[in-house]
Amino acid sequence: MTKSTCRDTFVIHKKKLQNDYYSLVLGPLRKINHCQPGHFIHLQVPHTDVMFRRAFSIASIFPEQNALEIIFKVVGRMTRQMSTLKTGDTVNILYPLGKSFTLPRKSETSIMVAGGVGFPPLMFLTEHMMKRGYDPKTIHFFYGGRTSADILCRSRLKRTGVLFHPVTEDGSFGRQGLVTEPIEEFIKFRKKDKLRLYACGPEGMLKAANNLGLQYHIPGQLSLEAPMPCGIGVCLGCVVPLTAGGYARVCAEGPVFEVGEVVL
Amino acid sequence: MTPDLKVTIAGVEFANPIMTASGCCGYGEELHRVFPLKTLGALVTKSITLHPRSGHPVPRTAETASGMLNAIGLANVGVDAFIKDKLPFLEDKQTRVIVNVAGSKIQEYVDVCARLEDCPPVDMVELNISCPNVDEGGMEFGSNAALTEKTIASVKKVFTKPLIAKLSPNVTDIVEIARAAEQGGAEVLSLINSVVGAAIDINTWQPKLTNNKGGLTGPAIKPIALAKVDAVYNACTVPIIGIGGITCAADVVEFMLCGATAVQVGTALFIEPDVPVKIVKDLKTYLKQKGLASVANLRGKVRKY
Numbered sequence: 001m002t003k004s005t006c007r008d009t010f011v012i013h014k015k016k017l018q019n020d021y022y023s024l025v026l027g028p029l030r031k032i033n034h035c036q037p038g039h040f041i042h043l044q045v046p047h048t049d050v051m052f053r054r055a056f057s058i059a060s061i062f063p064e065q066n067a068l069e070i071i072f073k074v075v076g077r078m079t080r081q082m083s084t085l086k087t088g089d090t091v092n093i094l095y096p097l098g099k100s101f102t103l104p105r106k107s108e109t110s111i112m113v114a115g116g117v118g119f120p121p122l123m124f125l126t127e128h129m130m131k132r133g134y135d136p137k138t139i140h141f142f143y144g145g146r147t148s149a150d151i152l153c154r155s156r157l158k159r160t161g162v163l164f165h166p167v168t169e170d171g172s173f174g175r176q177g178l179v180t181e182p183i184e185e186f187i188k189f190r191k192k193d194k195l196r197l198y199a200c201g202p203e204g205m206l207k208a209a210n211n212l213g214l215q216y217h218i219p220g221q222l223s224l225e226a227p228m229p230c231g232i233g234v235c236l237g238c239v240v241p242l243t244a245g246g247y248a249r250v251c252a253e254g255p256v257f258e259v260g261e262v263v264l
Numbered sequence: 265m266t267p268d269l270k271v272t273i274a275g276v277e278f279a280n281p282i283m284t285a286s287g288c289c290g291y292g293e294e295l296h297r298v299f300p301l302k303t304l305g306a307l308v309t310k311s312i313t314l315h316p317r318s319g320h321p322v323p324r325t326a327e328t329a330s331g332m333l334n335a336i337g338l339a340n341v342g343v344d345a346f347i348k349d350k351l352p353f354l355e356d357k358q359t360r361v362i363v364n365v366a367g368s369k370i371q372e373y374v375d376v377c378a379r380l381e382d383c384p385p386v387d388m389v390e391l392n393i394s395c396p397n398v399d400e401g402g403m404e405f406g407s408n409a410a411l412t413e414k415t416i417a418s419v420k421k422v423f424t425k426p427l428i429a430k431l432s433p434n435v436t437d438i439v440e441i442a443r444a445a446e447q448g449g450a451e452v453l454s455l456i457n458s459v460v461g462a463a464i465d466i467n468t469w470q471p472k473l474t475n476n477k478g479g480l481t482g483p484a485i486k487p488i489a490l491a492k493v494d495a496v497y498n499a500c501t502v503p504i505i506g507i508g509g510i511t512c513a514a515d516v517v518e519f520m521l522c523g524a525t526a527v528q529v530g531t532a533l534f535i536e537p538d539v540p541v542k543i544v545k546d547l548k549t550y551l552k553q554k555g556l557a558s559v560a561n562l563r564g565k566v567r568k569y
Contacts, residue, residue, distance in 0.1 A: 005296050005304045006538045044535065051535060052327055094298070094537060188287070229325050229332060230534040232298065236310075236532040237325035246318050247339070252294065 027067030033186030037099035042231035059120035115201020144179025213259030274426035285530030316342035331482030335475030394432030416448030446511035464481035499521025513546030
């Protein structure tokens with residue numbers, strides 16, 4: 001298991017994306033290459049009324065700047081504080097944490113299932129695969145949101161050359177409906193191919209993705225979200241029931257789990 | 265001159281008075297990835313029971329003002345797996361090992377401690393007679409003086425190393441329980457365990473924990489803990505380990521002035537996992553500034569009005 005570091009670092013760049021979504025680039029940080037897609041950080045903003053840390057998936061790393069990026073949506077006290085951070089402000093992070101994604105075989109076709117704020121780790125995975133020489137045409141990036149405003153970093157995704165399939169519930173961008181609907185059609189259409197699923201998003205979406213994997217016998221991984229007091233596996237607050245019985249810690253055995261491994 | 269941080273409790277010497285609190289450091293492996301465990305005076309493990317327990321369904325924790333509620337439900341691997349799979353890791357970490365033990369019957373405490381008796385890495389056992397989060401046992405033992413004495417006396421028959429009784433603040437008179445623990449043969453008292461509390465979601469009208477109530481920890485409970493340590497220090501003769509909301513060296517000093525020989529850091533590890541490193545360093549600086557040769561010089565020196 002990777003050694004984790006707890007340290008003060010700085011906001012290098014903050015950008016408002018759209019709606020209530022922000023991107024934060026943090027650094028400098030040592031051993032940034034130890035951060036793999038699926039890993040997360042546990043972040044604290046010092047001198048605020050929010051005492052406990054919050055977990056954020058790593059959205060990308062910038063090895064030349066020794067920096068990493070997280071993307072978040074303002075939903076509560078902590079994220080509101082984070083949205084007011086400025087370049088040069090200090091934050092404290094614990095990184096890298098958790099278990100990362102397992103890369104697919106190059107002969108496989110990857111189906112990315114991203115929903116809302118579940119998008120960042122899958123973008124990291126996609127960009128990481130591009131750097132490793134994967135054919136972008138073997139990656140189908142399904143990205144669902146409530147409205148057009150929930151679909152982030154579109155040009156960045158398109159630049160990778162992957163096949164981008166946006167889906168919105170209100171039809172304001174891409175296809176109308178739930179993201180898992182076109183995925184099922186895709187799976188039926190491509191059932192002769194070797195497929196692999198990667199999903200991160202709201203619980204309902206994860207459940208649907210997990211069921212698709214089980215139903216069509218497609219291997220894959222899900223990245224889960226859970227409130228985490230410690231983030232390093234000591235408090236046992238973030239557990240998820242396992243199909244085989246008992247619980248697993250989302251922060252330590254996860255956040256990445258195999259399709260069928262957890263009870264959603 | 266570098267101030268001396270060493271403390272001796274029940275004949276066991278500790279490199280410094282900073283310990284982790286049970287339930288906040290697992291079995292040590294995870295924390296060792298963040299800082300070397302030898303920084304600590306002792307590591308106090310998660311509560312160990314006779315049989316493995318998976319704990320309560322989630323949500324098990326909820327953030328509150330200056331603290332948190334938890335109802336993990338004593339999730340642990342059970343004593344046999346602990347001895348086989350977890351304890352070997354702690355053998356060469358150059359820190360004292362205190363195993364926290366919980367049970368739902370006196371016999372269960374006895375059985376677990378009997379198994380720990382022959383484990384050389386175990387320096388002491390801390391009896392959790394004060395867990396607020398299980399239906400039977402736990403706090404029940406620690407809120408009844410006669411039961412406290414009987415539990416400890418029964419364990420003493422099979423466990424010869426020093427025994428710590430961890431006391432609950434959720435009692436009418438903690439001094440009565442402390443005296444009973446001492447009477448039963450506890451060589452050390454640790455206090456306080458978490459304070460029973462609740463929090464409700466106003467949208468769903470459901471409690472924020474599936475256990476409906478939980479144990480409050482963190483800075484919110486520090487003043488309660490200090491008052492209890494002070495009360496017990498004035499009534500008992502055995503050494504005290506202070507617990508409750510400690511996040512910095514200043515907090516440690518407060519507890520020691522009230523009579524604690526050592527302290528345990530719990531919830532603060534979730535906020536700053538390497539906080540013991542900082543506490544040890546700052547404690548040294550404080551002693552130097554005050555011209556004190558040893559941390560032991562602080563014990564019970566509160567200058568009351």
